[in-house]
Amino acid sequence: MAGAYKTPGVYIVEKNAFPNSVVEVATAVPAFIGYTKIADNKGTSLTNKPWRITSLTEFINYFGDAPEDRFDIAEKTDADLTSDFKSGGKEFVLKRENNKADTKRYYLYRCMQLFFQNGGSPCYIVSIGGYSGDGVQRKPMELGIDLLLKEQEPTMVVIPDAVALDEGDCIGLQQYSLKHCGFQMKNRFAILDVYDGFRERSDPTGDCVTKFRADLGTNFLNYSAAYYPWLNTSIVQTTDLDFSSFVSLENVKNLLLTEAGGDTAPQDIKDILAQVGKADRDPKEKTYLSDDELHKILFSVSPTYANMLLAIKNKLNLLPPAAAMAGVYTMVDNARGVWKAPANVSLASVISPAVNITHDEQEDLNVTTAGKSINAIRSFIGEGTLVWGARTLDGNSLDWRYINVRRTMIMLEESLRLATKAYVFEPNVSGTWVTISSMASNFLTGIWKRGGLAGASPEDAFSVHVGLGETMTAEDILEGILRVTILVALSRPAEFIEITFQQQMQKS
Incomplete structure (x- = not known):
């Protein structure tokens, strides 16, 4: 400016010819909240601290691996709807440790495996505690959601352990996550699991989808989507299981001895069973076998033992779908863009949906007078298991009916908001x-x-x-x-x- 010049000379003034550019924000960075084995970064606790990771290897390094899911064996009673395996003409069921119901387990680690198998990449983990006797509780998970208020990057919220709560607490926690996404932050999307979504809608215990719709309420539905049914996965292999999967080895040994003939069982079988679980075995003895050797021998010679482990594997592989869908969102966003609907995509490491849904049965899931659309996961001959729905829970809204519309608008709003702060x-x-x-x-x-x-x-x-x-x-x-x-x-x-x-x- 001439008024600032006092010495004769030539002065250079540069002016910006172009406006600032808008940087597109990330669209697929889920935040997972739940329980982990550990929460440690070289001696620094990561409990109740959102932590960014990029792979399953990093998750294991910081948060540990799978919980010890242990089961006991009991004969089937009239109260049990189905049996898990048969032996000697009798039907048996697997009861979780401390006689917990089948749904009372820690899901986060297995769901993280499913997330990365389906295209997951960078994400945040909020560990709210370890695998303790207290089990899964609602309050720590709500505090975990509150911790995300100060994080800018996450764009999705997934809580796999929510379905391990009692039904009322699960719905309350899901409503809390909807409030976080649609009211407090307004830039995040919640992916919800249907409680007891592994059951048929005609199950004697009640229609899980109807209960979910009735209890969830009507607030902030366009910031979320739900999927039904749960998934039969291949995450856990039989080779991952052994004697440590059972609470009482005596019950296992008695059942296997009965299978072999009881008192008339071959002596070599009796010798093998005698070593199972015995703490004071001497490796110098000629008959000594390691635990791994005992496991392999029994697995090959005992159909009952193999069937028990297969039943445990099937139970552990039954997982809620939200984490897999977070992986699908990430994969589709990276390949096509957030504006592509995350549907008509096959799921990896999934054998089948827990419930087979027909074309007619999906009508009520997709379009309902209440507007709470539930996206179906269906199996098609020759195509595998596909995601066959792309609606938010606000299914009656012409503005926010589709997941990709809601998430694209979030991306546009956030990108322009951050860029405009410069002015x-x-x-x-x-x-x-x-x-x-x-x-x-x-x-x-x-x-x-x-x-x-x-x-x-x-x-x-x-x-x-x-x-x-x-x-x-x-x-x-x-x-x-x-x-x-x-x-x-x-x-x-x-x-x-x-x-x-x-x-x-x-x-x-």
């Missing part, structure tokens, strides 16, 4: 308005070129409005308010494809 306290004049308008238009043009917005031209896809008499009044400017209005045409999935056939007259 806070700038003069509220036409120069600033033009700069902000150009910045937003350039960003949205890039999104349109990549297929994120609908329209044959940028003018059809979006419009940016800012200025006195257009978005602001003179009073707004006096009060220091700069208003920008952006209209966008978001792409929606072709959920229903109709092909019309009609006969015509023969022409030759």
Whole structure:
């Protein structure tokens, strides 16, 4: 400026020719909340501290591996709906340690395996405690959600251990996560599991989907999606199991001895069973066998022992689907973009859905008068297990019916919000308005070129409005308010494809 010059000479003044650019925020960074074996970073506790990881190896290094899921054996009674295995003409069930119900377990580690198998990458872990006798509790999980209030990067919230709570506490925790995503942060998406979602809807204990819809409420539904049913996975292999999977080895030995003939069983079988669980075995004895050798011998010669481990494997492989879907969201976002619906995608490490759903049965899941759409996971011949739904829980809303629409809008809002912070306290004049308008238009043009917005031209896809008499009044400017209005045409999935056939007259 001439007024600042006092010495004759040539002065160079550089001016920015282009507005600031908008950096697209990450869209697929889930935050998992739950219980872990450890929570340690070289002596520093990570309990109740959101921690970013990028692989399952890092998870194991910081948070440990699987919990010790142990089972006891009991004969089937009238109270048991089904048996887990048969031996000697009798039916038996597996009871969890301390006679806990089958759903009372720590799910996070197995679900993290499923997440990374399905395309998961960077994520946050909030460890709220270890594998203790206290079991899964609601309050620590709510505190874990609150810890995410100070984290900017996470875009999804997943709580696999929620389904291990009592049903009322599970729904209450899910409502708490919806409030966090849709009211407090407004830039996150919750992926929910249906409580007891491994049961048929006609199960004598009640329709799990109807209960879920009735209890969840109506607040902030467009910031979440739910999936049904649970998944039969291949995460746990039979080779991962051995004698440590049983609470009482005496019960196992008695059952295997009965299978072998009881008192008339071959002596070598009796000798093998005598060593199982015996603490004072002498490795110098000729008959000594290691635990691994005992396990392999019994697995090969005893159908009952093999069936027991197979039943345990099936129980441990029954997992809620939310973590797998977080992996699918990540994979689809990275491959196609957040505007692509995360559906018609196959699930890895999944053998089958826990419940087979037909075309007619999905109608009530997808479209209901209550509007709470539940996305189906279905098995198709020759295609495997596919995600066959792309709706939020706000299924009656034309604005927020689809997951990709909600998540795309979150991405656009966050990207522009962070970029526009550079202009806070700038003069509220036409120069600033033009700069902000150009910045937003350039960003949205890039999104349109990549297929994120609908329209044959940028003018059809979006419009940016800012200025006195257009978005602001003179009073707004006096009060220091700069208003920008952006209209966008978001792409929606072709959920229903109709092909019309009609006969015509023969022409030759």
